[in-house]
Amino acid sequence: MRPVLVAVPAVGLLLGFLASLSGFKAWPEWIWAAATVPVLAALLIEIVASLRRGDVGLDIVAALSMSGALALGENLAAVVVALMYAGGQYLESYAERRANREMTALLSRVPHTAMRYTDDRLEEIALDAVYPGDRLLVRRGEIVPVDGSVASGVAVLDQSALTGEAIPVQLQAGETVMSGSTNAGDAFDLSASRRAGESTYAGIIRLVEAAQRSKAPMARLADRFALVFLAVTVLLAGGAWLATGDPVRALAVLVIATPCPLILAVPVAIVSGVSRAAKAGILVKGGKALEAMARVRSLVIDKTGTLTYGQAHVTGVHPVAMTGEELLALAASLDQASKHVIAQALVREARQRGLDLAVPTAVVESPGEGLEGIVKGRFVVVGGPRFVAQRVPEVKAALHDGPRQAGSVRVAIAVDGRFAGSLTLADELRAGTARLLDDLRALGIERFVLATGDRREVAEAVTAGLPFDVIHAELTPDRKIAVVAAERPQGPVMMIGDGVNDAPALAAADLGVAMGAKGAAASAEAADVVLLVDRLDRIVSGVSIARRSRDIALQSVYAGIGLSFLGMIVAAFGYLTPIEGALIQEGIDVAVILNALRALRGGAEA
Template identity: 60%
Template sequence: MDQTATDRLKTALIALAIGGLVLGLVLQFSGFPDLARLAWTVGVVPVLLALLGEIIVSLQRGEVGLDIVAALSMAAALVAGETLAAAVVAVMYSGGTFLESFAEGRARREMHDLLSRVPRTATRHRNGGLEELPLEAVRPGDRLLIRQGDVVPVDGTVASDTAFVDTSALTGEPLPVRLRRDEEAMSGSTNAGDAFDLLATRRAEESTYAGIVRLVESAQRSKAPMSRLADKWSLGFLAVTVAIASAAWALTGDPIRAVAVLVVATPCPLILAVPVALVAGLSRAAHFGVLVKGSSPLETMARIKTLVLDKTGTLTEGSAQVVSIDRHLELPEAEILRLAASLDQVSKHPVAQAIVATARDRDLVLTVPQQVVEVPGDGVEGMVGNTHVIVGGHRFVERRIDGDGSDHPALAAGSVLVAVAVDGRLAGHIVMSDPLRGDAEAVLDGLRREGVNRILLATGDREQVARELTAGLGLDGIRAGLTPDQKVLVVLSERKGGPVMMVGDGVNDAPALAAADVGVAMGARGAAASAEAADVVLLVDELGRLVAGMEIARRARRIAVESVVVGIGLSVLAMIAAAFGYITPVQGAVFQEVIDVAVILNALRALRLNPRDIQARPHAAEAE
């Protein structure tokens, strides 16, 4: 049965139960008690039959669910002639399942927003005009027009001078983000400014948004381990309920006391509160850019004891960046960078593109170079205006200006040196490296506060580079020079200390992500393979979002446990009171459903969870 049919059935059942209860009360007060009992029975029977059907399906799967107690209470009340009590139980039980649907629908609202916003068509430039085409027909290299208010249909790069996009549905960023030419635009974001052109880099089914939708659908189909744990508790809870009811009947000879015990034991808190709390936690985590594939990973995140981190793109920024400029002439640093970036515009080398990006970030005006000659992997030379410029490795540049090769700064491990010559003279060196994330130390401290006892670095890079880069972070261990299968062994070996989380972003991290109890992928720039293998995807390129996700997971699980403990505790106390005759079946039914509503409302508190760590909060990107 699909979700729509299930929702309709739940609506019909609660309507019948309420209708029977109300009609019976009217008939009772009108002096027709026999018709009143008939109306209450008619309202109860459909709910009881539907419940018995669910129990049979559960037993066929080998599951002993808590629904058995609810069925026993209704059936016993009908047999004992306590039709009003049975009607109250039927109304409250069907109302509880209806409330579950409502609560989960509210909790998943942000995820449903993602699904409802999937674009179906795109507008493509073609032969000097525009054409509308199905989304699946878009191919890499197509130039698309993104109008104001349009959802970006596929991943691509901005082909206009600038673009403002709203990523709030994906990342929780409250303000639009400015993207410059050639910067990546993520599918699923919304154009918040003027129309711009987008150069498609992926097909629709391969784009970020399509992957997010698949993850959302996976999350919606999941069932949390705690829900299954509650089902396991059902056998013990059922035994306690039957024992108290049997003892009350045997010691007093009054079957009504046994009925009251069964009625007050209806276990809605266990059936409903746990999934409501965890699904609400999923929604809150998604709001902060942490997409969890299901309730199971969310529940496991709350128990993580060991964290294994990749280096490149996870603990570091993941791309070469200019960290300093060493001058040898009187030229200002900005001019050295401008000349180098102007020439590097023609190169596809990652280091060259990083220099260009840095120059544009600093608002330097670049010139189109002329007479360019590039030696792939070594360097490039040409004319920038009237200036002859050479950019490349130190030896490459020195050979072309007759230098002695000794005049260059000392390099830290993992750094890259780019020499720049101007009109036959060495103008300076641009020092580049993949720096540690600025918030790395604060993030690791935050993770330790969330219960992580052991943090390891697992990298394929050299050990010297790894140790120099992470000095002062207080890591519990460094494993360097690892192949993908060796990373898997690191994850598996750490399981002896408790659940293990692995965080990575590359294709080589995918096996370890799949092997970990919880795999976390840096999804903003990471490889598709790592996102597919992971249980959690960070939609924002900020490691701090992981702290937010773990805090939400821990607090949502605590709320779920509170709901279970309080619900069971109050139910047992009420059963004891009913056994001693202090609670009648009707009073027991009403009292139990008050407990149900209370614990479900408590579970809904997870919808309002906000991470305390400011590093992990949604933040406003600068909108220039």
């Protein structure tokens, strides 16, 4: 419809000039008037619908200027206003479509079928028919349909649509694969872990759709300003008319105020910022969240899975009578038979180090305590110090006086009846955390507060040397809400978390940010912003983008309104004709929209 409304006054303007050049002097005015009417009629319908919703906008100024021009016989000015108004609306919709490009690309990539192995053959099935445990074939160039793990071979995946990372990642057998990634290498088998509706990509799509339905609070603020601007415009136009008795001056004032950049620049800049953030792997649920991110002054952050990686890593290898690699290889080989999180951490560490793991035999597991079995002909026992000491007494004495890191876990290993060494595991602080906090402080965040359910000694050990103002430990979900509430007098509060226990605090904060790559679904649903990649430093990019987008929106508004008022005053004193005012105002509108589109570029670091 918008292209038609642009085409009608454009064609009418051209035909009017052609008629004038051809000697048909009476025709141009009628042609220009006829070309204005469809745009004015569509505008009046929109105004009536807006008034029924209780919205008063500056479209009324456009309607008054077109109606006044037709009533005063200024048909050329009327058709120019109609063309520029329709063109401005079309340019705004084009800008929003361009700004939404990255998010709509996510929607267009949704797969609808999957290739499943059934009785030693492949069949193409609907995506809804995939269940956890199904073995799927993901061919080169295809989108991974559901969350799962690499069942065999090596997967080379392009995750740029999800994380913003341009370089493909290489995943080995057993490693987790996010739905929505593109297979950039050879075909591989995927073991499904979730149904399609529960997978990462489906959740992202739901969040994107919610973001697209959101309207920026600055846009609503602009709507409220519209009433004031409308009143000032009408008073200035009426004053010029009363002072001079010339209705054309009033018309010139109305024309140059049509339409106001206030209602064009803000939504374009905000939507551009949301799009720019999505491209960087930061899903912002609409303009309200983006503006809140631009204003935050206090940061409340969870520890496990947020400030730390959220899973155990080997932080120390302490061998006795063998090398560290031999010790880790023996322990990890046996732990392949266990699903315990510590066992899986040892296996993951050994594979990351490229160690050759043997197949264990005669494995006996004591759930939650340890395992024993045969690895390469040697009898190996792996588990907690007490479990291993029950079989090899010397373990207790060897580990009794050893150093112990707060929050760490000690794993003992015995080989052929003798103590072989130990491994230390801990949930490590994310790399670059100190720099991240410094960068956030440089962006205007003044307070840093740790809120964790973990023990105080663990929290203090993890955050040693970091610039936290307050550390709250051993918190329940409701006490995390209280921490957020206590920080609010300092300014808008941003809460970052990843677990189900963080969801209430995320919802209570002015801005809730969830670690969406590995976090709980509840936290992602409660949050205003979701980090699609497991990198906490992306929040710096998000805050930078939000502040830049808000600044650009305000720049456009102030510049546009200032120029419009200046033009209105000049017109009121009779120095601008209605046609000149229309051309100047639409030039202002185009300029502020183009300025707002700058929010699509810059403001983030990879």
